Amino acid sequence: MNNSLSNLFHLRRQDFIFILLAFLGFTFAKAQEKVQDSILPHYLDEVLVKAVRVNATSPITHSNVSKEALAKRNLGQDIPILLNFLPSVVTSSDAGTGVGYTYIRVRGINAQSTNITLNGIPYNDAESLGTFWVNLGDFASSVESLQLQRGVGTSTNGAGAFGASINVLTDAVSEEANAEISNSFGSFNTRKHNIKFSTGKLNNHFEIAGRLSQIKSDGYIDRASSDLKSYFLQGAYVDDNRLIKAITFSGKEVTYQAWNGLEDLDLLENDRTFNTAGMYTDEEGTIRFHENEEDNYQQDHYQLHYSERINNYWSTNLSLNYTHGQGYFEQYKEDQDFEDYDLEEITIGGETINSTDLIRRRWLDNDFYVVNANANFKKNKLDMIFGGSYSTYDGDHFGKIIWARNASSSEINAPYYDSNGKKKDLSFFTKATVNLNDKLSLFGDLQLRLVDYKTTGLTSDRIPLEIDENYNFFNPKAGITYRFNRGNHLYFSYARANREPNRDDFENNETVKPEQLNDFELGYRHQSEKFSINTNLYYMLYNEQLILTGDRDNVGNPIRTNSGESYRLGLEIEAAVKPIEWLTIQPAVTLSSNKNKSTVISKDGSLVDLGKTNISFSPEVVVSNALVFNPAKDFDIALLTKYVGEQFMGNTDSEASKLDSYFVNDLNVSYKLSFVKASNEKSPFIKSVNFTALVNNILNEKYVSNGYYYTYDDTWSVPNQTTTIEGAGYYPQATRNFLVGATLKF
Incomplete structure (x- = not known):
């Protein structure tokens, strides 16, 4: 890899921000040059994400979600929960409320295999490959639109999509000045407060906009509190042919840990909010809970986007990004061996002491730089996009002891492990859509992705972790769309994806391999005024x-393993029916079969071939529906229904690993009160007030949407005999609860 390019990404943060400001000044100056032929600013906004999105007739299975659709449920819950009613989606929350640590699976695909981009910038953590939505508190309030692609989808930036991708476009440039104040309150002392503003286009070119938010919740699970602070600030310049955006946003989260779940079935039935996190026994034998058993993390993002329409055929985009993350999670640990923390035995009063109670913090401190560039050529029947992305990640992992009952020779904040991970990701792609005639179009997409990943130092278990891997992935995609007429499309696509293991995979399995996917999609779309349907096989x-595997490691991260050959076969149906003017019905159904072709396990000391088994966390039935009533203008009442069939938390089809099916109903009400000026009056100070109410789980269902499953071999209870013991843990979700809110728009 080019050394000069690599060295660019080892600049100090201050240097990078300076470069952003200098570049911004240069492009603002350049923007004063006159270019002919106007183009809508809305199109320039979409250029930011055009490289990773597809259009309505593309042979890629997708769903679009607008700003207006998000706003009707946006009362403080995270983005995954707001997407809960899209096809093939299953969501969960550690705290049970949709605030704090939340998760989304699409077609049974876990978070580590779902690609997330914000304005085309990769958001997945470079090492874990996961997405931590908790660091994006109230981000839905700054989203203009998002697109969920199911399957491999189109080529994207960052870690490859391996079953789904979600790309988010943040707020567009506002034509007029506006402001809003939003407040919501609800069960479990949940509340959200935010203010937003936009100057509108000053001098017909410049805009400054921003948001400041705080979300707090005590959580449904005991002590599973969340305190999420965030901001979003945007400066933009726009004219007929270019758009320049400088964006910064940040999230600071403090959440009390709730990732232990419940392993006691009696507690699950009779005390389902019980939280074991932070639990310890003091010197008098009394059970207590550590008050700071918390996750404390801040993530700061800086983005610069420059989009330009060069002429009637060419448009380009250049994006720069810098992300800094820093924080820790704190734990009270009892009876810890000194040797596990590099401490020496001590002798007090003739007694040798080699263990202690202690409080530790495990830290992350990382920097992530990205450069994206693409060009779009569109003329007559040809639409082509060329692009590339380069990112570099530098992350430190380290642990500190902040208190110990028996401290040995250690000092406060004594370090006990330290490691570093560096990852470079370079990719190039070319996409093209060719309309052969009025009915037939072809789509092609070629991507080359090069990954370089290295680690040094010790894991949190003080085990050396030396990774030095290079991956070269070629990901071709092709598709065809046939248009019967304007409202009826048939499409077929094939896509290949390759994806590297993450840091945890290497820690938990010395022989881990990269994974590969061949994805075939056959779909039909119909669109008319009162009925639309998208079906996909x-x-x-x-x-x-x-x-x-269902199991977790000692810091709560999910453990994954290679499964040889496996498959997912499914049918998705998404529809919208408007039988009468005031009623809309929006069902979504997924029926699937998800199988490991061959599973061999060790049980009771012997290898057992189980043959074909179900893939973990992959329900065969996922159904949702929305009944939306419109009794008056700007007044919506929606009954939202979700059914998720039974699923296994492991890959052995063991009854001990089964999660029961559940059926949940929500009621969502929204009403907009507008203040319209008379022809001879000034515009009212308050333009509108939006009232929103959400009652979740109105039937008070006691359900579990996520959990874990583990086994271990008992070799000590019976001499010369091995017995495999199974265990499971569960994350209960909230029973009936509500949120109400009001937004004043000025």
Whole structure:
């Protein structure tokens, strides 16, 4: 890899920000040059994400979500929960409320295999490959639109999509000045407060906009509190042919840990909010809970986007990004061996002491730089996009002891492990859509992705972790769309994806391999005034898919393993029916079969071939529906229904690993009160007030949407005999609860 390019990404943060400001000044100056032929600013906004999105007739299975649709449920819950009613989606929350640590799976695909981009910038953590939505508190309030692609989808930036991708476009440039104040309150002392503003286009070119938010919740689970602070600030310049955006946003989260779940079935039935996190026994034998058993993390993002329409055929985009993350999670640990923390035995009063109670913090401190560039050529029947992305990540992992009952020779904040991970990701792609005639179009997409990943130092268990891997991935995609007429499309696509293991995979399995997917999609779309339907048949054929075992490591991260050959075969149906003017019905159904072709396990000391088994966390039935009533203008009442069939938390089809099916209903009400000026009056100070109410789980269902499953061999209870013991943990979700809010727009 080019050394000069690599060295660019080892600049100090201050240097990088200076470069951003200098570049911004240069492009603002350049923007004063006159270019002919106007183009809508809205199009320039979409250029930011055009490289990773597809259009309505593309042979890629997708769903679009607008700003208006998000606003009707946006009362403080995270983005995954707001997407809960899209096809093939299953969501969960540690705290049970949708605030704090939340998760989304699409077609049974875990978070580590779902690609997330913000304005085309990769958001997945470079090492874990996961997405931590908790660091994006109230981000939905700054989203203009998002697109969820199911399957491999189109080529994207960052870690490859291995079953789904979500790309988010933040707020567009506002034509007029505006401001809003939003407040919501609800069960479990949940509340959200935010203010937003936009100057509108000053001098017909410049805009400054921003948001400041705080979300707090005590959580449904005991002590599973969340305190999320965030901001979003945007400066933009726009004219007929270019758009320049400088964006910064940040999230600071403090959440009390709730990732232990419940392993006691009696507690699950009779005290389902019980939280074992932070629990310890004091010197008098009294059970207590550590008050700071918390996750404390801040993530700061800086983005610069320059989009330009060069002429009637060419448009370009250049994006720069810098992200800094820093924080820790704190734990009270009892009876810890000195040797596990590099401490020496001590002798007090003739007694040798080699263990202690202690409080530790495990830290992350990382920097992430990205450069994206693409060009779009569109003329007559040809639409082509060329692009590339380069990112570099530098992350420190380290642990500190901040208190110990028996401190040995250590000092406060004594370090006990330290490691570093460096990752470079370079990719190039070319995409093209060719309309052969009025009915037939072809789509092609070629991507080359090069990954370089190195680690040094010790894991949190003080085990050396030396990774030095290079991956070269070629990901071709092709599709065809046939238009019967304007409202009826038939499409077929094939896509291949390759994806590297993450840091945890290397820690938990010395022989881990990259995974490969061949994805076949056949779909039909119909669109008319009162009825629309999207149907899709998919077959996802995997080689060495990294599936969840159901178990977790000692810091709560899910453990994955290669599964040899496996597949996902499914049918998705998404529709909208408007039988009468005041009623809309929006069902979504997924029926699937998700199988490991061959599973061999160790049980009771012997290898057992189980043959074909179900893939973990992959329900065969996922159904949702929305009944939306419109009794008056700007007044919506929606009954939202979700059914998720039974699923296994492991890959052995064991009854001990089964999660029961659940059926949940929500009621969502929104009403907009507008203040319209008379022809001879000034504009009212308050333009509108939006009232929103959400009652979740109105039937008070006691359900579990996520959990974990583990086994271990008992070799000590009976001499010369091995017995495999199974265990499971569960994350209960909230029973009936509500949120109400009001937004004043000025």
